[in-house]
Amino acid sequence: MSRIEKHFEEYVEICPYCRKKSLVVRSLIYEIPYVGKALLFSKKCYHCGYSHADILPLEIREPIRIRFKVKKEDDLCVKIIRSPFATIRVPELGVDMTPGPLAPMFYTNVEGLLERLEDLGETFKALALSEEDKRRAEKYLERVKKIKSELDFTIEIEDPYGLSTIIVLDEEQKRRLSIEKSGDVDVETKEEGERKGKR
Secondary structure (H helix, E strand, O other): OOEEOOOOEEEEEOOOOOOOOOEEEEEEEEEEOOOEEEEEEEEEEOOOOOEEEEEEEOOOOOOEEEEEEEOOHHHHHOEEEEOOOOEEEEOOOOEEEOOOOOOOOEEEEHHHHHHHHHHHHHHHHHHOOOHHHHHHHHHHHHHHHHHHHHOOEEEEEEEOOOOOEEEOOOHHHHOOEEEEEOOOEOOOOOOEOOOOOOO
16 A cells, blocks of 8 residues: 655746746655655646656665466456656567656556557557558557567566566466566666576
8 A cells, every 4th residue: 555755846937838927836756565765746737737756766775577378368457567767578579668767657457558558559550650650550559469468478677776676466476577686787777688597
């Protein structure tokens, strides 16, 4: 269960959109399971309606590499916590979800991750500037549909700050989960270094 710290702040700033001093900023420190202390903050402009919320982890741990093999329908309910610094990889799709400067922390499950990956393909298809780009997006979407129906794929997470995790539901799933400390995850670039040992 999350625990609230006594570090609540509220103040008013100038809204970046309407330029009125009506942007209310609120922040609060939470103790979040699996993540540790994190800053929860929200911004809402009561003039134009602009709003934004995010969670920022306040702890740093050892770099980790997580691997989970999806095999059955129950695995769709397995929980995934991805920190703003982590890369998610699905080798069967040939896709990496790498963090950008404003990448959010997100909490989802395997089914939700598949929906994100499908939405990504639909976006690529909609923005395609050539027939070749459109065909590549369509082939990617076909691979997404295939792994959704066959449920035989791998989720890999590399987190240079060790704040991400995959939460399984039972012992059988636990046998298909590996979490290893990985000193070769590059903290500066978040890129994968030389792989060592067994995966």
